Amino acid sequence: MLKVSKHRSLVGQLLLMTVAMFGFGFLLVPLYDVFCEVTGFGGRTNAVAAAVDEAPDLTREIRIEFLTTVNSYAQFEFVADVDSMTVHPGRMYAATFTAKNLAAGHKIAQAVPSIAPGSAAEYFTKIECFCFTSQEFMANEERTMPLQFIVSPELPDYVDTITLQYTFFDTAPVAANVEN
Amino acid sequence: MNTAAHDSHDHDDHGPVKGIRRWLFSTNHKDIGTMYLIFSLTMFFIGGLMAMVIRSELAIPGLQFVHPEFFNQMTTMHALIMVFGAVMPAFVGLANWMIPLMIGAPDMALPRMNNWSFWILPVAFSILLSTLLMPGGSPAGGWTMYPPLVLQTGNAFPFLIFSVHLMGLSSIMGAINIIVTVINMRAPDMSLLKMPMFVWTWLITAYLLIAVMPVLAGAVTMLLTDQFFGTSFFLAAGGGDPVMFQHIFWFFGHPEVYIMILPAFGVVSEIIPTFARKKLFGHDSMVYAASCIAFLSFIVWAHHMFTVGMPLTGQLFFMFATMLIAVPTGVKIFNWVATMWRGSMTFETPMLFSLAFVFLFTIGGFSGLMLAVAPADVQYHDTYFVVAHFHYVLVPGSVFAIMAGAYYWLPKWTGHMYNETLGKVHFWASAIFVNVTFFPMHFLGLAGMPRRIPDYSTQFADFNTIASIGAIGFGLSQLLFVWVLLTSRKGAKATDRVWEGSHGLEWTVPSPAPYHTFATPPKARIANEAFE
Numbered sequence: 001m002l003k004v005s006k007h008r009s010l011v012g013q014l015l016l017m018t019v020a021m022f023g024f025g026f027l028l029v030p031l032y033d034v035f036c037e038v039t040g041f042g043g044r045t046n047a048v049a050a051a052v053d054e055a056p057d058l059t060r061e062i063r064i065e066f067l068t069t070v071n072s073y074a075q076f077e078f079v080a081d082v083d084s085m086t087v088h089p090g091r092m093y094a095a096t097f098t099a100k101n102l103a104a105g106h107k108i109a110q111a112v113p114s115i116a117p118g119s120a121a122e123y124f125t126k127i128e129c130f131c132f133t134s135q136e137f138m139a140n141e142e143r144t145m146p147l148q149f150i151v152s153p154e155l156p157d158y159v160d161t162i163t164l165q166y167t168f169f170d171t172a173p174v175a176a177n178v179e180n
Numbered sequence: 181m182n183t184a185a186h187d188s189h190d191h192d193d194h195g196p197v198k199g200i201r202r203w204l205f206s207t208n209h210k211d212i213g214t215m216y217l218i219f220s221l222t223m224f225f226i227g228g229l230m231a232m233v234i235r236s237e238l239a240i241p242g243l244q245f246v247h248p249e250f251f252n253q254m255t256t257m258h259a260l261i262m263v264f265g266a267v268m269p270a271f272v273g274l275a276n277w278m279i280p281l282m283i284g285a286p287d288m289a290l291p292r293m294n295n296w297s298f299w300i301l302p303v304a305f306s307i308l309l310s311t312l313l314m315p316g317g318s319p320a321g322g323w324t325m326y327p328p329l330v331l332q333t334g335n336a337f338p339f340l341i342f343s344v345h346l347m348g349l350s351s352i353m354g355a356i357n358i359i360v361t362v363i364n365m366r367a368p369d370m371s372l373l374k375m376p377m378f379v380w381t382w383l384i385t386a387y388l389l390i391a392v393m394p395v396l397a398g399a400v401t402m403l404l405t406d407q408f409f410g411t412s413f414f415l416a417a418g419g420g421d422p423v424m425f426q427h428i429f430w431f432f433g434h435p436e437v438y439i440m441i442l443p444a445f446g447v448v449s450e451i452i453p454t455f456a457r458k459k460l461f462g463h464d465s466m467v468y469a470a471s472c473i474a475f476l477s478f479i480v481w482a483h484h485m486f487t488v489g490m491p492l493t494g495q496l497f498f499m500f501a502t503m504l505i506a507v508p509t510g511v512k513i514f515n516w517v518a519t520m521w522r523g524s525m526t527f528e529t530p531m532l533f534s535l536a537f538v539f540l541f542t543i544g545g546f547s548g549l550m551l552a553v554a555p556a557d558v559q560y561h562d563t564y565f566v567v568a569h570f571h572y573v574l575v576p577g578s579v580f581a582i583m584a585g586a587y588y589w590l591p592k593w594t595g596h597m598y599n600e601t602l603g604k605v606h607f608w609a610s611a612i613f614v615n616v617t618f619f620p621m622h623f624l625g626l627a628g629m630p631r632r633i634p635d636y637s638t639q640f641a642d643f644n645t646i647a648s649i650g651a652i653g654f655g656l657s658q659l660l661f662v663w664v665l666l667t668s669r670k671g672a673k674a675t676d677r678v679w680e681g682s683h684g685l686e687w688t689v690p691s692p693a694p695y696h697t698f699a700t701p702p703k704a705r706i707a708n709e710a711f712e
């Protein structure tokens with residue numbers, strides 16, 4: 001009684017829409033990445049080493065604060081060796097962080113950086129960072145890790161303090177950690 | 181009574197097959213509609229029981245009845261069940277029953293798929309509910325399933341994801357069916373703009389479903405692969421970003437709230453003209469307003485995440501876009517009021533529920549506007565103010581519209597008038613208790629009480645006690661509805677038109693509507709002129 005053929009093309013179009021929207025959900029992932037990189041949204045900074053020319057602006061001082069957090073499933077101690085420093089835009093600086101594996105086994109850790117305020121993220125460039133790669137720790141190993149960075153002289157005037165915060169993760173899957 | 185309807189079931193008079201097979205293998209839109217509605221009512225009570233657990237625990241400060249972990253399972257499961265198990269299937273049930281009758285079609289366009297899309301639901305919810313019995317219990321990270329918290333769910337996690345997949349599948353199949361029915365199977369002389377509002381709002385809703393349910397499916401699939409297959413979509417340690425989940429989830433989530441309210445707008449737009457004995461004011465503007473709302477719902481999602489640390493321009497954009505939705509919503513509210521203006525109104529139960537809908541949904545809209553103010557939302561976010569907001573739009577909003585629709589069309593389904601006195605008692609009890617329950621939550625939220633907590637500081641005590649009393653009252657009032665349904669065949673025989681002021685093809689068929697209707701397409705215009 002019902003003429004299925006009459007419906008076939010409309011059903012086909014609707015199914016196509018469904019599949020396209022499923023794909024769109026996944027497309028949001030790269031789109032989000034591009035968006036964050038362009039805007040500094042989410043306080044993202046460069047994830048690979050970048051080369052930058054020095055052109056110090058000695059008239060301006062910016063306070064850089066270091067914050068460290070250990071993810072609740074990572075058995076680590078992780079601190080910044082200095083809490084904060086005062087820098088000139090356009091000059092390169094170095095800082096160090098120290099981490100200790102509290103577990104009796106070998107662990108691989110990853111530090112994930114974030115910048116606040118987010119609008120400063122694109123002016124903060126890391127030249128060298130322990131966060132560019134994952135870090136291997138033997139049982140109970142303690143290690144000091146380097147960071148080199150430069151703040152661009154183009155940093156907007158209203159920013160006088162930048163907070164760089166690292167979260168230290170154990171890279172083993174969350175599920176495995178939960179069972180520990 | 182008009183002749184078109186009488187002629188329509190002359191050759192095709194066989195009734196349903198007997199016994200369980202009628203329901204298991206049914207491809208009849210009326211049977212499937214009935215099953216959706218019964219399923220939805222069952223879920224409404226299961227979800228309601230969970231709400232009773234929540235409100236009992238919160239009645240006084242301190243931890244008294246349940247463990248905090250179980251409390252969190254209750255809030256999570258309550259929301260999932262009410263959203264996907266009660267409200268959405270109820271509207272699909274109403275659509276199944278009424279859309280073919282309203283547009284003069286013999287059945288839904290894809291009857292077998294219709295059977296599938298219903299029967300997937302009991303499976304999905306059995307899976308979800310079975311997690312209550314698992315070691316570690318049900319999901320407890322909130323219905324929004326934010327990672328990384330949701331990834332700590334334990335045994336229930338894959339079951340949660342799988343059941344969400346199934347619910348999405350069912351909704352998408354239902355939506356495709358509705359679109360094809362509405363587009364291809366209208367009575368020949370019913371143009372798109374001549375369609376009843378309920379059909380219109382459902383058409384728009386169905387497109388929303390197709391647009392966003394696959395996105396939800398994608399998001400939960402990413403959660404699944406993050407947990408079991410080593411991807412890092414949302415894991416910061418692997419280069420992912422948990423905030424991205426919120427974006428994808430709310431890209432689905434905000435249109436989802438309109439999926440739950442647009443059909444409610446449709447139901448109310450059918451009922452108010454009937455009992456005001458006037459035509460719906462501004463039918464076409466209602467259609468444009470609903471389309472406008474549907475479009476805007478795609479560009480406001482981040483109002484759920486003002487506190488994640490968005491750039492100022494982002495906050496401004498989402499704030500103004502959100503406020504813009506109030507304009508088409510206002511158009512609808514004013515049109516309903518204008519429909520009633522100088523009408524000769526009577527106040528039968530469906531009308532009472534619809535009037536309460538207009539009034540109380542507007543309160544929910546106003547608190548929504550307050551939440552849309554980005555700087556203010558920093559204070560309100562994740563407090564009971566948000567809980568008050570969405571319960572106002574969903575309970576006296578969507579749920580009241582479903583109740584209104586059920587009372588309105590019940591005589592057409594059963595062939596008998598329900599007990600009007602009991603219906604009115606049900607209405608007044610619901611309307612009073614819903615306010616006793618949810619109004620104090622505004623004050624709690626403004627005072628800073630966080631949502632999703634099993635215990636709270638003593639300063640919040642009194643309002644919580646009031647809310648809990650209201651909740652128990654509201655829950656018990658719903659038993660009256662079951663009573664009305666159980667006794668619904670005892671009343672007087674319903675006429676074909678049922679209500680004095682009703683219009684539309686559904687009122688041209690006998691009451692109860694025969695198993696098969698409109699085997700030959702009716703003349704919609706002639707049918708409606710018969711009522712003038």
Ligand code: HEM
Binds near residue numbers: 545561562
């Ligand atoms: C005028 C229209 C509306 C506006 C301006 C509005 C605005 C908002 C805002 C800004 C929030 C986020 C609050 C926060 O988390 O801090 C919110 C939450 C919510 N709204 Fe609305 N809303 C409106 C209508 C609706 C409707 C019609 C529904 C459903 C039928 C709805 C359901 C919800 C739900 C379920 C939540 C909470 C989600 C959650 O976090 O669990 N809203 N609304």
Ligand SMILES: [Cu+2]
Binds near residue numbers: 433437480
């Ligand atoms: Cu929203």
